[in-house]
Amino acid sequence: MDLRISHPTRSVSGEISVTGSKSESNRLLILQALFPGIEISNLSNSDDTRVLLKALASNEEKIDIHHAGTAMRFLTAYFATKSGREVVLTGSQRMQERPVKILVEALKSLGADIEYVKNEGYPPLKIKGKELSGSTVTVASNISSQYISALMLIAASLPSGLRIRLSGKVTSVPYIEMTLSLLKTCGINGSFSGDLITIDPVEKQSPAEMTVESDWSSASYFYSIVALSEDAKISLASYKESSLQGDKSVAGIYKQLGVKTVFNGEIIHLSKTPFKKPATLVLDLSNSPDLAQTIAVTCLGLGIKCDLTGLHTLRIKETDRLQALKNEMEKLGGEVRITADSLHFVPSKELKSGIKIATYNDHRMALAFAPLALKVPLEIEDSEVVSKSFPGFWEDLRALGFSIENTAIG
Template sequence: MNLLLQSAICNLKAEISITGSKSETNRLLLLQALFSNISLANTSNSDDSEVMQKALKGNGEIVDIHHAGTAMRFLTAYFAVNEGREVVLTGSPRMKERPIKVLVEALQQLGAQISYENEEGYPPIRITGQKIKKNKVSIPANVSSQYISALLLVAPKLQNGIEITLVGEITSVPYIKMTLALLTEIGVETSFEGNTLTVKPLTTNLKPKTLTVESDWSSASYFFSLVALSNEATVSLSSYKKNSLQGDSALVEIYSKMGVETHFEENKITLVKQPNFILETLTLDLNNTPDIAQTIVVTCLGLGIGCHLTGLHTLKIKETDRLEALRIEMTKLGANISVTNDSLTLEPATKINPNVKIATYNDHRMAMAFAPLALKVPIIIENAEVVSKSYPDFWVDMARLGFQTIEIN
């Protein structure tokens, strides 16, 4: 499905409810599978979370997680410690190109039995669940934090817990801290000192507990962008809290530099466009929040300002090579943009080419990040249904804001 997006709306006003964070939901789904006394509320309705839930409840030998990278990492650890169960964990063609070796080797250090079905270092992988007694492991710190979180999440079920030594500079610290906070919330003893992470085994019976998932800050990023690109806007989003576990809550500070003021009220945030705001070139290190890079770059293009973003090395192994995808699609729009293996530089633009077809590369964030530009020029989003990976209601909510969404060939 290709969608032509356009808008004649100058003043955005709406109240929108966004479902629970995919990041929190998938962590809690795994913990729920390990500890049956956990109940969950406000879980994500994303494809990734549905895939995760189905995989955890299934009993077949082949477990296909399609495009869900989080599920691939978390389930690798889960099945490795699921004693007596043998599975082949596989996914989409793109998933078979995404590396898993760092996590597999870390689990093998602990005594896990994992082998590659095809190319070494990549899915599909065959996992035979073992009783894990070893508890010390080292892992590169500059890889996807999901590898580290995968180990942390299964640690309470290990006989001796786990002690992880992170080697080198740590990437995406907020996501690691999110995992530790969720473990603490269910009563697990954890620590994070220097480059050492420790999780103690949970030896007592877990009392029944209901955990409510906060709404997804990554999904909120597209509304921050819309407000920044509007003439006037007051948009309320729920359910959010000021002291969020999610690293992408850094949006509040980042978008304050693009004329968006955020007000916290009970369980929601209200985004307000500041009139006559003076804009300047942005220089940001997104090492802790790489998932919002696409949104920020597109916003800067729409505002006519430049930006220099660093800390983006993990974007090379996402649903697509997001840095290269951004370079290609932004160039179509008339942007002067350059990328390296871990950075991106955008020059200020005075014009945006209209009616450009944006390829999405099976990447939900490509579709949603470019959509706000419809406030400036008509834009076509190819394979728009890809948003279901994390935000199935995105186009419905865009229509509620007054955008025309016309399906075309």
């Protein structure tokens, strides 16, 4: 379904409750499957988390995780450890084009039995679960932190635990630190120092009650709304000032774009404040690449030049996010140059109105571009794609006064 979006006043206020972080939820679900004493509350209601829940509960020989990249990485490691279980792990056509070789080779070096069903290095995977005998592995760390987190999550269930040696510049360090912190909160000992991660084995994990913090990448779209508004006051629940999520950096970034953040318990209050536009917004987003689309579109709406780097992982997401951003931002106005790991935007004098935004089966394209309707009316193709991470997004925008119509009506 395509949606036509606008905002009649450009003044925004409201209270929004965002469900649990997809990143935290999916890590905790793997740990719960390995150590059933863990109880979880405030799980994400995203498609990715529902897919993972279904896969963990399934007894089928073939498991299809559709577009859920996190589920593919985490389940590959999980099923490799399940003695006596055989499964073919597959996904959408795009998922079958996303590389998984680094993780598979790491698991094989620990003794895993994994075969490629179609193309070398890519899903689908045929996995025969067994007890993994290895205790040390080296992983290239400049591709995706999810490979490393997948290994960390199974580490405590291995007879000798696991020592993970990282090779190369580490990508998305906050996600590794999030995984380690969740392990520790669940009673699993581990450390991350320099290029070495060490996780101790656990024979019996003590009961633990875990509450998932709300998702900071979902919060980023409301930061964009405040930045693009003429006047705004939005409250978001439930967030921690001492968050495990790397995307909490959105608060500091958007301070440069006129958004004030005030913490009050587990509520954050966002408001529009006067600010001087930076000549160029220069950011290294290697630790928070999921913010790139939101920030780029905000700069488009505010007419601010930006240079965003550290974006090499965006090429292998639901789509090539750098190319998709270039395509859609240039429709609206301005010039975008991309490299293998960066995006450089120069604004035009005005935004084009009524443009239809393609979403490329990527939830973050729809989520990132929607706030721009505060500046110009626009259309979002395939709006249901937001369910991958934020199913209630359109309802939340209506609650903030956005006009949202199905383009098939009138």
